[in-house]
Each structure stands twice: as structure tokens, then as C-alpha cells.
């Protein structure tokens with residue numbers, strides 16, 4: 001646990017005391033509802049306490065769009081202050097003990113010192129994120145026409161070396177994974193040779209894969225379009241899977257919920273990747289139109305539930321557990337914030353991910369399987385909806401309370417005055 005709490009513990013305790021009476025009543029009421037269904041609430045709370053999701057280092061500064069950015073007072077000025085803000089989210093939610101670091105945006109001068117600073121705040125490091133989608137000041141060669149796919153071997157070499165540097169920094173920080181997302185692609189038909197661009201990308205990824213420590217995973221993220229508007233090299237889960245197959249057993253596909261064309265059945269993509277044992281992890285966020293980077297669960301909470309329904313189903317599947325006892329996708333949040341206080345937005349997202357997971361735990365899987373075998377779509381759907389429509393807020397709150405976190409994290413955060421204090425200290 002954290003040696004240093006960014007918000008004084010008395011403040012969280014006071015906020016919890018104010019909410020305790022109502023919480024206990026709600027919890028008992030829900031326990032009764034679940035008991036009638038044959039579900040023991042204590043078992044669900046115990047499972048709920050085990051969910052963890054990583055937060056992105058880039059999510060703590062106020063984001064923006066290409067049209068504008070509206071800074072708020074008290075934003076973190078560097079990676080150390082981002083860690084402090086991450087510790088606030090973890091202190092109040094009890095479920096975000098790891099930070100996913102972006103290089104070079106949050107490149108530490110001294111990785112070992114940063115690891116110590118994180119440890120004092122009760123934090124560790126999740127997957128590293130490389131960046132070959134923009135040119136950095138002083139960079140020798142440009143990524144304007146691609147990085148790992150570039151026609152010039154010198155550009156590919158530079159991009160490979162950057163990824164290897166990310167692995168080295170990550171080793172010093174105690175990370176166990178590297179996420180590669182590529183903007184590589186073309187905006188006009190004919191601009192790039194579609195097959196050769198992928199061949200060169202996989203060849204470059206092989207160079208990175210070779211540098212991967214044996215206990216690391218490589219996550220290959222896909223995205224259909226933007227910034228490339230005609231063809232993206234790794235555009236979907238099929239191409240990501242193909243690349244992972246070429247590389248070897250430490251390579252996995254990463255599902256960013258915002259990186260799908262509208263109406264894609266993402267839960268089915270998840271089921272497919274589980275079936276071929278290449279589901280590496282998630283970037284959670286939500287979207288209405290494209291890669292909107294909105295708070296997880298803010299637009300399509302039912303979709304988020306259906307994704308977790310596949311994950312919980314796989315976790316409880318005896319065949320899958322036997323074949324691969326370490327089925328453990330990496331859960332990360334990937335979103336940026338233009339309107340909300342980033343700390344509040346990450347608290348909201350973590351809570352909605354938690355909610356979708358706990359609702360998925362409530363699905364009566366035996367009944368669902370029976371209805372599927374009987375080809376009864378009405379009862380099968382009703383079984384899912386019974387879980388989805390259950391208000392599991394008291395379970396989430398109880399899981400947080402037992403971890404020493406906040407019954408109501410947003411209320412505790414607002415009563416703490418943390419942002420106003422940060423605005424003074426970070427002026």
C-alpha cells in the first residue's frame with residue numbers, strides 16, 4: 001500500500017462516514033435481491049475487489065482537439081506530478097495501481113528514481129507506449145510517410161530503435177509490456193503498396209520482438225483510419241492477429257474500443273481473439289462517431305457490459321482455464337479530456353469499467369447456456385438483461401470501502417480540494 005497518500009486519510013474517512021448509513025441500507029437491499037436469485041453478494045464483492053485497470057500517463061494533462069485546448073489550473077507539469085494525480089485516482093477507487101507511460105511525452109530523466117517515486121505513492125508501471133506517429137524536436141528522420149512501414153530502411157531503423165529504447169526504460173521501471181500503435185498508412189489510393197507496407201511493418205516488428213525480455217508481452221494495437229484516411233497498415237484485429245502470429249507467442253492483439261468502424265460487434269472480436277489465444281488487452285474509452293476518446297461507458301454502456309460478458313465467460317470456462325491458466329488481458333484506460341477534470345474523468349471511467357465487470361459476474365451462465373442450447377433468444381437475452389439491469393453500485397462501493405478507498409470517489413475528491421491545492425502548488 002501507499003506510504004504517502006496524496007489526499008489526507010481523514011478526508012476520505014469523513015466522506016465515507018457521511019455516506020455510510022445509506023450505503024449499508026442499499027447494500028443489504030441488493031444482498032436480498034441477489035440472494036433470491038441464488039447469488040451470494042459476498043462472493044461477488046470478493047471478485048469485484050480483484051479488478052484492476054491501468055491509467056495512462058497522457059490522461060492527466062488536459063487534453064484537447066486539433067481545434068483547441070482549454071487548460072485548467074493545477075495541471076501536472078511533469079511526469080512526477082502526473083504520478084501524484086494517478087495516486088489520487090488509485091486512493092479513491094482502489095483499483096488503478098498501475099500507470100501506463102508514454103515515451104517520449106513522459107520520458108523520465110532517471111527511470112529508477114521515477115520507479116522509487118511511484119513506489120512511495122503505491123504505484124507501479126504498466127505497458128510502455130512508443131510513439132512513431134509524430135516527429136520529435138531534433139529527430140533526424142521524419143515519420144511523415146510512415147515509421148515501421150517506411151520505404152527507407154533508415155527510417156524503419158530509427159523507429160525500431162525508439163521502440164527498443166522504450167523497452168529499456170520499461171525494464172528499469174518494472175514494466176512487462178510494450179504497446180505499439182502505428183499511424184502508418186496512406187491517405188490516397190496508390191500512395192503505398194498495400195502488401196509491401198505490411199511486409200515491411202512485420203519485418204520491423206520482428207526486430208522489436210527480438211529485443212523483448214522473455215517475461216514481456218508485445219501488444220499490437222489496430223485502428224481503421226485516422227490519421228491515415230485511405231489505408232492504415234494495421235487496420236483491424238485480423239491484421240493485428242496476422243502480425244502476432246508471425247512474431248511469436250509473446251505477441252498479442254490490443255483492442256482499443258474506439259478503434260473500430262461504427263457498429264462493429266466488438267464483443268465478437270473479443271471472443272475471436274480469446275479463441276485464438278491472442279487477446280492481449282484493452283484500451284478502454286467510448287465513442288459516438290470514431291476515435292472520440294470519451295469516458296468509458298459514457299455512450300455505450302451495454303457494449304462495455306457485453307465485452308466483459310465475454311471476458312468473464314472465458315475466465316470461468318474450464319477448457320480455457322485448463323489450456324492457459326494465465327488468461328489475464330491487460331486492462332488500460334486510453335482517453336483524453338477536453339472538458340472534465342482528468343482526475344474525475346478517470347475516476348468515472350474506472351468506475352464504469354468496474355460496473356460492467358461486476359454486472360458480467362451476475363450473469364446466470366448455466367441458465368444462459370441452457371437457453372442457447374434450446375435456441376430460445378427471448379430467455380437468453382432476458383438472462384443477460386437481468387444482470388445488466390441490476391444496479392450494482394453498492395457492490396462497487398463496498399469493494400472500494402474494503403480496500404480503504406472511497407464509497408463515493410467523486411464526492412470525496414471534490415471535498416478534498418485537491419485540484420485547488422494543486423493549482424497553488426503548481427502555479
Ligand SMILES: [Mn+2]
Pocket residue numbers: 181221256283334
Ligand atoms: Mn489506444
